[in-house]
Amino acid sequence: MDYGLSEDILSIRELCADIARRHIRPVREELDRENRFPHEVMKILADSDLLRIYIPEAYGGLGMGSLALCVAAEELSRACAGIATTYAANALGAMPVILFGSEDQKSRYLPVLASGEKLAAFALTEPDAGSDAGGIRTRAARHGDAYVLNGTKQWITNGGEAGVYTVIALTDPDRGARGASAFIVEDGTPGFSYGKKEDKMGIRASATRELIFEDCSVPAANLIAREGMGFMVAMKTLDNSRPGVAAQAVGIAQGALDEALAYAAQRKQFGQRIDSFQGIQFMLADMATSIEAARALAYSAARMIDSGAKRFEKEAAMAKVFASDVAMRVTTDAVQILGGYGYMKDYPVEKMMRDAKITQIYEGTNQIQRSVIAAALIREAASREK
Amino acid sequence: MRILAALKQVPDTSEVRIDPERGTLIRDGVPSIMNPFDAYALEEGLRWRDALGGEVIAITMGPPQAEAILREAISMGADSAILLSDRSFAGADTWATSHTLAAAVRKIGGIDLVLTGKQAIDGDTAQTGPGIAASLDWPQLTFVGKVREIADSVIVAERDVEGGVEIVECPLPAVISILKDANSPRMPSLRGKMKARSAVITCWGRADLGLTEEETGLDGSPTRVVRIATPEARSGGAVHTGTADEMAVVLADLLLGKEAGR
Numbered sequence: 001m002d003y004g005l006s007e008d009i010l011s012i013r014e015l016c017a018d019i020a021r022r023h024i025r026p027v028r029e030e031l032d033r034e035n036r037f038p039h040e041v042m043k044i045l046a047d048s049d050l051l052r053i054y055i056p057e058a059y060g061g062l063g064m065g066s067l068a069l070c071v072a073a074e075e076l077s078r079a080c081a082g083i084a085t086t087y088a089a090n091a092l093g094a095m096p097v098i099l100f101g102s103e104d105q106k107s108r109y110l111p112v113l114a115s116g117e118k119l120a121a122f123a124l125t126e127p128d129a130g131s132d133a134g135g136i137r138t139r140a141a142r143h144g145d146a147y148v149l150n151g152t153k154q155w156i157t158n159g160g161e162a163g164v165y166t167v168i169a170l171t172d173p174d175r176g177a178r179g180a181s182a183f184i185v186e187d188g189t190p191g192f193s194y195g196k197k198e199d200k201m202g203i204r205a206s207a208t209r210e211l212i213f214e215d216c217s218v219p220a221a222n223l224i225a226r227e228g229m230g231f232m233v234a235m236k237t238l239d240n241s242r243p244g245v246a247a248q249a250v251g252i253a254q255g256a257l258d259e260a261l262a263y264a265a266q267r268k269q270f271g272q273r274i275d276s277f278q279g280i281q282f283m284l285a286d287m288a289t290s291i292e293a294a295r296a297l298a299y300s301a302a303r304m305i306d307s308g309a310k311r312f313e314k315e316a317a318m319a320k321v322f323a324s325d326v327a328m329r330v331t332t333d334a335v336q337i338l339g340g341y342g343y344m345k346d347y348p349v350e351k352m353m354r355d356a357k358i359t360q361i362y363e364g365t366n367q368i369q370r371s372v373i374a375a376a377l378i379r380e381a382a383s384r385e386k
Numbered sequence: 387m388r389i390l391a392a393l394k395q396v397p398d399t400s401e402v403r404i405d406p407e408r409g410t411l412i413r414d415g416v417p418s419i420m421n422p423f424d425a426y427a428l429e430e431g432l433r434w435r436d437a438l439g440g441e442v443i444a445i446t447m448g449p450p451q452a453e454a455i456l457r458e459a460i461s462m463g464a465d466s467a468i469l470l471s472d473r474s475f476a477g478a479d480t481w482a483t484s485h486t487l488a489a490a491v492r493k494i495g496g497i498d499l500v501l502t503g504k505q506a507i508d509g510d511t512a513q514t515g516p517g518i519a520a521s522l523d524w525p526q527l528t529f530v531g532k533v534r535e536i537a538d539s540v541i542v543a544e545r546d547v548e549g550g551v552e553i554v555e556c557p558l559p560a561v562i563s564i565l566k567d568a569n570s571p572r573m574p575s576l577r578g579k580m581k582a583r584s585a586v587i588t589c590w591g592r593a594d595l596g597l598t599e600e601e602t603g604l605d606g607s608p609t610r611v612v613r614i615a616t617p618e619a620r621s622g623g624a625v626h627t628g629t630a631d632e633m634a635v636v637l638a639d640l641l642l643g644k645e646a647g648r
Binding site: 007050 | 572573574575576577578579580583
């Protein structure tokens with residue numbers, strides 16, 4: 001479907017497709033098998049300016065916005081969701097600085113993130129605070145010109161690989177979520193270390209690790225926004241990133257459909273190509289239709305953000321929940337179409353099915369997304385009645 | 387450093403059809419790409435420019451649509467590009483092509499280094515690079531697998547020769563043809579692609595280069611393709627198995643022209 005994308009955004013798609021063909025498809029199986037971080041590919045993405053697209057122009061970026069990021073994440077996910085997750089998590093880590101950083105913070109951190117000299121990561125989740133992000137326990141106590149962080153962050157994408165972390169911690173534990181604040185913590189800060197690297201079902205090229213803070217002193221100049229704004233910073237960051245997760249899901253699903261179509265055209269049973277059977281045809285048609293609907297929703301939410309809309313959490317959540325459910329269904333159907341071959345690691349669809357699952361879970365589970373959507377619906381209805 | 391990367395647009399297929407009357411390639415309807423070997427030449431130029439400063443100019447001779455590979459070169463980092471295009475350039479052999487490219491080198495002026503791929507995948511002649519050098523009366527280094535050093539108007543390079551590597555020092559300006567061992571061509575960058583879309587590409591025709599019709603295109607080409615033929619397919623051979631003694635007998639019989647094993 002023609003979405004009227006600009007020449008610049010079409011260039012992003014073309015570039016990502018080119019990188020996927022030359023540098024991602026040949027290595028994705030190995031990275032997945034070995035649980036290995038894609039250093040080489042990230043270097044290529046950086047050299048190709050793809051880490052610049054979501055950074056404002058004033059800080060070495062290209063200021064291209066949410067839709068541009070979605071198209072990049074989609075096209076990379078089509079080849080390997082693990083690499084795309086690494087890429088998208090980098091944008092997620094930069095987002096609090098882009099949205100709420102001071103002039104000083106932006107000029108210190110955004111140029112090195114734009115060039116890819118350093119990667120970024122966003123750290124909110126803790127062992128006992130997942131969907132209930134307000135339940136975090138990591139403390140940040142003010143001591144003179146610094147905050148001293150203590151606590152553990154869990155399942156942090158790009159953990160151990162990133163140079164810059166945006167970390168949510170409690171400056172006023174008595175106030176709960178309202179007592180949270182956001183900090184920029186650099187790799188190598190004394191008292192900041194990494195815990196175990198997770199062994200995941202999917203997106204195995206991406207690094208997922210624990211962050212451990214033990215009397216880790218962070219300069220007060222690294223506080224993002226003000227004390228008590230941390231939860232808001234985190235929620236706005238996630239609202240902004242959700243169309244990107246939707247786009248990842250669309251890419252994974254599209255990659256699986258590509259494989260299913262190619263397989264169905266060459267696989268012969270009962271003396272004919274299996275794509276001549278109506279049973280397969282209807283599956284392919286439903287897969288393609290749902291992918292297109294998911295893509296339309298993801299792009300629309302991204303365009304809403306790019307247009308400067310104030311509130312878009314409902315639309316961002318709708319895109320994320322719909323697209324990730326589509327990705328799970330489409331990848332499952334792709335495995336079905338490839339049959340026994342699809343279940344084997346020799347073909348890429350089993351990886352895609354494993355990769356798809358995380359899109360229903362991370363950056364807010366789909367159940368939480370539905371709560372966000374419902375809350376917005378009820379609020380909107382109530383305000384109409386007034 | 388002023389580096390010229392001489393590129394060629396070639397058909398992206400091994401299924402090239404041949405015009406039976408003229409003995410030339412039919413390029414219509416076949417997707418075109420930058421000659422893969424030329425990408426290594428361009429990359430080598432970009433690396434030395436990045437290291438030493440200066441500029442990389444991409445050049446090609448071809449029909450107007452050959453501009454596409456020049457834009458690709460700009461997206462990879464070339465500073466500017468020149469298209470040599472004129473109806474009278476059509477049908478040029480490697481002699482006329484290198485003569486035309488050499489005229490452009492003179493017109494640009496101040497070129498220190500001309501880089502070409504080792505050969506093009508369509509004609510496979512590997513003659514145009516050396517032809518440019520001959521036409522300019524410049525030194526040439528062909529089949530360069532590694533450029534070791536460029537300093538004080540001298541280039542030191544490793545040439546692949548049969549059974550070894552030859553390390554050669556050569557004064558600049560010179561023409562170098564690059565092997566694919568030399569480097570790994572970079573991906574285009576997004577900013578490069580944006581620049582390439584709006585870049586103005588200089589186009590020079592025969593008159594701009596001060597060449598006569600007799601020097602260019604078909605008229606300037608001494609080569610005539612007399613005949614193009616497909617070599618006969620080899621038969622598949624035969625596989626015999628057994629003990630060494632049995633095989634010795636089979637082999638001896640075959641060499642004597644008898645039917646094997648009889």
